Amino acid sequence: MGETNINWSFTQSHTPSININLYNFSQLINSTTRPSKDFTTGSIIDWILVSHPHCYPDSGTLPDSLSNHLPIFATRLPSPVQTTHNYISFRHLKHFNPEAFSNSLKSLNWCPLKTLPLESAITHFNTFQSLLDIHAPLKTKRIKKKTTPWLTKSTLKTMRLRDIAWSHYQKHKSPTILNEYKTLRNTVKKLISTDRQNYYSSLQSKYKSDPQKFWKGITSLLKPGTTENPNPNPDVQDIELANKFNSFFIDCISKLTSSFSSNHPPPTTTCPLPTPPLFSTQSPYYLTNPYILTETNPYLHCKKKKKKKKKLLKKLKPCTNAPDNIPSHFLSISADAIALPISILINRSIQEGLVPQVWKKALIIPLHKGGNNSSITNFRPIAILSPISKILEKCIHLQLLPYLLDGNLRSPTQHGFRPNHSTMTALLSFLETVNKAKDLGYHCIYHPSCSLQSIRHHLP
Known part of the structure; x- marks a missing residue:
């Protein structure tokens, strides 16, 4: 001002x-x-x-x-006062035994997964979650933000001894206990000063080559109460804000799809296509093994160059807030016991050409991209999917990728989702095209913000 x-x-x-x-x-x-x-x-x-x-x-x-x-x-409007505490739910693992959990899963009857309708089979599979609630029950606890991350365990222990000494002095009013309390109080002050100095020194040495992360850590310590608020307008309720984000993300997709002209003829492609129809039994590129998983080999795996099998279940990334409420961590530790029922569900999904409704759901989290967080356009959606739906996608990917590579069915200008290709190869290809055009006397104008509109969306 x-x-x-x-x-x-x-x-x-x-x-x-x-x-x-x-x-x-x-x-x-x-x-x-x-x-x-x-x-x-x-x-x-x-x-x-x-x-x-x-x-x-x-x-x-x-x-x-x-x-x-x-x-x-x-x-200026007053800042909203937080009247409720923050709570989180977590799995209590103090008495959790992975071996006992796996044995309990192996003792369950998974035969109905073969005969029930697919949606009913998914409901029957939820016995996994019921069994998980027994071995690792859900707990709820209140969380507080830690504003003094430099305090060590020894300092916290000394602080507790100081508080105990003070409470004893309040009861007995003994000069000896008072002297003990003063000694502990002075010790705590020295320990806090030393811990804070050591913490800043370690922070500086850790992010010595990254000043941005260093100053981000310093700012979080100087202003512990200022965090990234997902609600840019405090007057808007959470449900109303969620509906606004949902409408905005849906409108973005609708505007993008409506910009595609349905009457636009598909461009010619240089990719050689087989004369028989795709996925025909007469085609040389026909998928002879249409299902990745079998009951005789229930382990979900993919073959690498060194013929080393890596189980997909054990390679799942940690995810605790999936739409189906099944943490991927417990799928990984019980892979040997749960691979058979999952293989049955995925094989049935591929055979029947159906995807269960719960596998289609996703939790959308708006992530702030930068700029003013009061503008909803400065957020992008992050989708959290079901872990089993990711395994289904990976199984289909493992079959389609060799099919497309062997048949040379992908455009040579595609650089994403291809082995040995990246944004670097795409940039080199683009620069080569620009240099050739300049050598021929053309003028090249490129605007990065219009790159999405320049994508050929009508490729077959």
């Missing part, structure tokens, strides 16, 4: 307009702050720049002033 000697109204109305980088800040003052002598004209050279304009319901200028500048003001 202050005088800038730049007329805000001039920057907005002047042609050509003057571009000023406000770094995602918004100007609140829109009325004249320095009027002329006859009060007929004036300029706006006193600004108030804020990052969250919705937090300032009232702003403007005051009529009286002792100088040729009118006073400016802005009224």
Whole structure:
């Protein structure tokens, strides 16, 4: 806030307009702050720049002033007071025995998975979760943000001894206990100072080559209460905000798909296609083994160059908040016992051409990309899928990839999701095309923000 000697109204109305980088800040003052002598004209050279304009319901200028500048003001809404505590749910693993859990899974009857309808079979598979609730029950606990990460275990132990000594002194009023308390109190002060110094030194040495992470850690310590708020507007309820994010993400997809012209003829491709129809029994590229998983070999695996089998279940990434409420960690540790029923479900899904509804669901988390977090356009969606649906995708991928490679069915200009290809090869290919065009006398103009519109969406 202050005088800038730049007329805000001039920057907005002047042609050509003057571009000023406000770094995602918004100007609140829109009325004249320095009027002329006859009060007929004036300029706006006193600004108030804020990052969250919705937090300032009232702003403007005051009529009286002792100088040729009118006073400016802005009224800020009070920060919302958190009235509820934060709680998390977790699996209690104190008495969890992986071997006993696997034996219990092996003793279950998985035969109904073969005869029941697929959706009913998925419901029957939920006995896995019921058994998990017995061996690793769900617990709920209150969490608090740790604002002193530098405290060591020995310092915390000394702090507890200090508190015990003080409580004993309150009961007995003994001079000996008081001296003991003072000694522990002075020791705690020295330990905290030493721990804080050691923590900052280790932080500096750890992120010596990355200043951004270093200052991010320093800022989090200096301002422990300021965190990234997923709700940019405190007046909006959580359900209403979730609906807004959902509508925004759906509209983005709808606008993208509506921009595709259905009458546009598919472009010609240089990829050689086999003359028989794809997936025909007469085609030389026919998939002779259409299912990855079998009951005789229930282990979910993929073959590498060194003929080393790696189980897909044991390679699952940790995920605790999946839509089906089945943590991937427990699927991994019980892979030997649970691979058979999962193989039955995945084989049936491929054979019947159906995907269960629970495997289609995803938890969408809006992730802040940067800029002003009060704008919903500065968020992108992150989808959390069911772990078993990821295994299904991997099984199909393991069959389709050799099929496409052996038949040379993919475009040579595709660099994503291909072995030995990356953004580097795509950039080199693009630069080679540009250089060839320049050698032929063409002028090349490229705008990165229009790259999505330039994608050929009608490739067969």
